[in-house]
Amino acid sequence: MGTSAGPAADARHQGPVRSGAPDGAGPVRGRHLVTRPEHAAPDPSAGPSPAGEIGRRPLDPDGELRELAGDCVHCGFCLPACPTYQLWGEEMDSPRGRIHLIIQLLDGAEGGEAAATHFDRCLGCMACVTACPSGVRYDRLIEAARTWTEERPAGPAGVAPLPPRSLRDRVIRRAIFETFPYPRRLRALTGPLRAAQRAGLDRLAGRSELAARLAPELVAALQVAPGRPATGRRNQAGRPDASARPGQRGRAGQAGLPERIPARGQRRAVVGMLTGCVQRVFFPHVNAATARVLAAEGCDVIVPRSQGCCGALSLHGGRRAEAARFARRAIAVFEAAGVDAVIVNSAGCGSAMKEYGELLADDPPWSARATALAGQVRDFSQFLAELGPAAPRSPLPITVAYHDACHLGHAQRITSQPRQLLAAIPGLTLAEIADGSICCGSAGIYNLVQPDAAAELGARKAAAVYGTGADLLVTANPGCSMQIATALDTRGTPLPAAHIAEVLDASIRALSPTTLTAR
Structure with a gap:
């Protein structure tokens, strides 16, 4: 770049990329977003409080959040990528607008109910992180903002920046x-x-x-909630075995899986497998398919019996202390398993586990262990792409529409690997979904606590999926599978859904496509 060029748009501490007045969030008429209480009013000559103190409680004692928020150059690239901005066209329902609110709270303002609502409306899909040319860590900012509501401080020093929930x-x-x-x-x-x-x-x-x-x-x-029986047992055709009771467990392992599943052929790796919570209860057949594929590819699969929740829902929901408790248990369990990698077949869980190092960074007894475990975590598709195929694939004549789960495509930046695995199956045709990077509306618990917005996003995604003409919807997250299947049913165009592990399993075992579509 020559000397005549302007400042870099993605450089920290530099102004907006456009000349003139800053292109920040404009005024919101008729909405009481924030107030600046007398006890927190800063001295204009002193500038904003670096710690963002409200009362006697610092929101940002080390200035990390302010530095992250300062990376935003107000360019607006996040606006068309943001699902809630697409729905309502409201600046404060965009990442840029929410960052503006966060900065005001860090400056000592107190947020009203409207401000809390704008934070709650965020899906946490991280599409803005992918779109941002400045590399703004919006994920860290929105998680912090959610803790201000979910983890309210105790005692007289704890004046929260947002009002309590009803x-x-x-x-x-x-x-x-x-x-x-x-x-x-x-x-x-x-x-x-x-x-x-x-x-x-x-x-x-x-x-x-x-x-x-x-x-x-x-x-x-x-x-x-899925209506088909939640059982890990299947008959020879690959369909759920109706004779098994929902949630029936074997003598060892999780949902009928043994604690150790030996590799078929030459052993290439020893991996641990997270069975999840929603996945384990509603989709144990996905876990069974995951274990079979890993074993077929030469992996000893360890399924620790004592594993529990990874903490993903808590972390993404602003319950950071709760997430840390779950994380410590998961770390201890998989450390004891002595595995080369920890394989996760749920996008949200994998994203959270890869953040363990940041989550426990201020916990000296656990920080190094958390970083080490996070480095071992691999998404199912990511791991198979790195390992390379060993088991032969049989033809599977079917057209599938692959949906990018947000916490896989945006949070983990894993988009090409699932497509490569599917494209390598003989006879399979891969159909792309229009606006595939837009969230389906599941987003952890979002479709439960923000059902109207989730339903509208689900309807849009269902229309796009139906437009592909595919025989089967394929995704890598249980929440997405339930959300899109429900939206397809609602519009009267039901379509079977499967996890990518099930598709690979069907090809490796030379099963008919009807084992995936006859559900």
Whole structure:
């Protein structure tokens, strides 16, 4: 770049890329977003508080958040990539607008309910991180903002920057976070959920304006929960075995999987396998297919019996301390397993586990261990692409539409590997989904706590999937699979869905495409 060139657009501490007034968030009329209380009002001559103190509680004691927010040059590249900005066209529902709010809170302002709502509306899909030319770590910023609501400080020194949630919201979120990360508790709910579905209550509730107004989270749960039996056992044709009870466990391992599955042929690696929470309860057949494919590719697969939640839902939901507790347990379990890599077949879980080093950076007894474990974590597709194929693939004449899960494509930047694995299957045709980088609306617990926005995003994704003319939807995240399948059913164009591990498993075992589509 010559001396006559302007400042680099992605350089830290430099101004907006456009000349003139900063292209920041404009005023929002009729919305009370933030106030600057008297006890926190800064001295204009002193500039903004570097620690972002409110009362006596520093929000950003080491200045990290302010530095991250300062990387934003207001270019607006994030706007067309952001699903909520696409829905509403509201500046404060864009990453740029939310960063503007975060900066105000760091400067000592107190956010109102409207500000908290704008943070809650964010899916955390990280499409903006992919689109940003300045490399802004919006993921770190939005996770911090969510902790200001979820982990409210105690004592007189703890004046929070955002108002407390309503009692109703606190009860709903507590129920979610005390259920989903615990497979036994989640499994206990599958019976009532399926009984309600068989009785048609999900469709009835979906048509009821009263139910949608009084209990939208319950309506969403009834509609999104998969209706087929949750069993890891399958018959010779590859279909779920109806004789097995939902959630039935074997004597060892997770959901019927033995603790050690030996490699077929020459052993090439010893890997640990995360079975997950939602995956284990609702999609154990995906875990079974994952283990079979890894074994066929020459891996000894270790499935630790004592593993639990990885902490992904908690971390992405602003419950950082809770996520850290889950992370420590996962680290200890997989350290004891003595494996070369930890394989994860759920995009959100893999993304969270790769962040363990950052999550526990300020915990000296665990920081080095967390970084080491995070370095061993591999997404299923990522690992297979690195390992290279060993098992022969049989023809699988089928057209599939592959959906990029946000926490795989954006958070982990894994997009080419799944496509390479699918394209290598003889007879398989891969169809691309229009606007494939846009979130489907699942986003962890988003489709439960923001059901209207999630439903609209799901409808858009379903229309795009249907437009491919594919026989099968393929993805790498259980939440996406449930969300898109529900949206396809709602529009009257149902389409079977499968995990990429199931597709590879069918090809390696020379099964018919009907084992994937006849569901």
